[in-house]
Amino acid sequence: MSGLDSARVRDDLQAIIARYPQKRSALLPMLHLVQSVEGRVTPEAIELCAELLDLSAADVNGVATFYTMYKRRDVGDYHVGVCTNTLCAVMGGDAIFSRLREHLGVGNDERTADGKVTLEHIECNAACDYAPVMTVNWEFFDNQTPDSAVELVDDLRAGKTREATRGAQITTWREAERVLAGFPDGRADEGPSAGDASLAGLRLAQQHGWKAPGEEGLDSQARSTSDQPPVERAEAGDGSAEAAVAQADTQRAESETKIDDSTTPPAQREDAEEAE
């Protein structure tokens, strides 16, 4: 595959670099872009990024191995994620993941025999109010069950069109990676504003006529409230700020401690040390 040699790819990579005051900042989106071209991060892609950013290949490799979204092996058309962080796991994510593993005949981070689907258990994807949650090419599939999950992957493998619960029609993983690199695909207007859970509080407030101060007389459709006088006054005491400073996490790092290296280091994160 020499997709990286095309003029378009070179132009795109230069366009990414041009977004930043210092070019190294372009590395993460560049790696997303090469994935959209190559289907994974290839050694050639690493060389190319290194060359364009005046870095060593080892530097680029060290970055690429740090982040879970960069893949060394071909992903195929669909990356299927199952959230197995605690809340989703308890709500059924574990059951969904094991059912899919069985159904697809693959382990974690492996691709199906037809090459179409890579299955991965993922961490909390900021959709816990829709647990158990799945993703396809990083689009949300909310409130899943083992059966709905099987139907979803079967549809994908059969080439049927699927839409995300809160998102667009599912494209390919490579197309999704191109968007992550900062090149819009024109699908922002697809899908809803929000799912039911996102609107739960708003609907409750509407039912009861609960509103923020100063909005009592307003129709809920009008946004601008600049003509509303501020209501009740309350003092914003200086003491609050001081108390807050005392507990803010910016202080924690100051208490950095000497590290004792005496215990045997279990190499549990292979990329903890800079990869060659």
Place this chain on the structure above:
Amino acid sequence: MSAAPLTPVLSRGWDHERSWTLDAYGDYAALRSALRQDPDEVIATVKDSGLRGRGGAGFPTGMKWGFIPQDPTQPGGDKPHYLVVNADESEPGTCKDIPLMMANPHVLVEGVAITCHAIRAKKAFIYVRGEVLHVIRRLQAAVEEAYAAGFLGADVFGSGIDVDVVVHAGAGAYICGEETALLDSLEGRRGQPRLRPPFPAVAGLYAAPTVINNVESIASVPCIVERGADWFASMGTEKSKGMTIYSLSGHVKQPGQYEAPLGITLRELLDMSGGMRDGSELKFWTPGGSSTPLLTAEHLDVPLDYEGVAGAGSMLGTKALQLFDQTTSVVRCVLRWTEFYKHESCGKCTPCREGTWWLVQTLERLEAGKGQEGDIELLLDQCDNILGRAFCALGDGATSPITSAIEHFRDEFEAGMHTPAWDLFPYEGSTAWAKPATDAAKGATA
């Protein structure tokens, strides 16, 4: 004080037709009025409002902005300033910024432009986690629309002020939510925390003065500018001002986002939203994500503001209320969270890199009912070796679920010496599709 228990301000337009578009959002009136003010005036308004960071630590936002050196002779004073929005939202349980940006990206973009004016920055980055494709699309589209309308770019509203915004997708790493790791990541490096001082306000992105704020913090700025500091401060409690988004998840009837004045209680939230699911009793919950110590049904009346939750021995954190009922094994949950911290440890410091590995070993035994005499003390000891000795707050956070769970549910850890957690709490019984958790149903799935 405001009378209404829920006060949708940020979430108000989320149900509008095409709410993510500029047409639905409005004309950036708050930005227009901010640009007529001196930057210091805007900072003073945000200070007076009492707004505190919504990313977990609760640092006063206006004060943070005030740390940016304005005098060219001060260290860092001659460098460009940057604003970085932390849209990495990855703390387990936290799910407020993502729906906000999906439904109303413009309120964030307008907040970004106002903040840039206040801190005298010409360039802002929205660092959004990569695993949320559609949210990234909506942000990209909103920024594009704002440029086209002249709300971003050169000479905004003819004010002579330039504001550039770049939407930057991350690539999967929880630690990049930590503000200094985020900066390293944004500079194209492995996301590992930096030593502080220097603080980002003096030497942040590209060693230049940088403000880093959470999405919800920045999204709260337009309404403060538009309606005033007093209006904002009329909501909430004495030291925790304003409204905020609480996220309910787990074994409840109606999970979701609830925007309320700071200080509401979990009991109030449950009462209004239908309570626990049928047959469920609250067993334990996190007030603000997995890094905040677990609380129990005893704490239903704790005011959910910074002081109230701290008083109960936990932290308000991200206001991610994850609720678990009596079908749930606390040992299982704690193990899973610990596996998360182990996986996400950036490897920079030994207490966290190795400590989380050892914690998982011990907890795995306990989940499987193969715990050994002294394992509980071992866990507490291992936590003790991490807490306060780790380089960043990830390490400290990793100990929270463990020590708090042992405090409240020691007997379940004791049971782990002989009985697997899945026998005590059949895992099928906790799922979203489980029948109401009667004893009979529990027996049937065992």
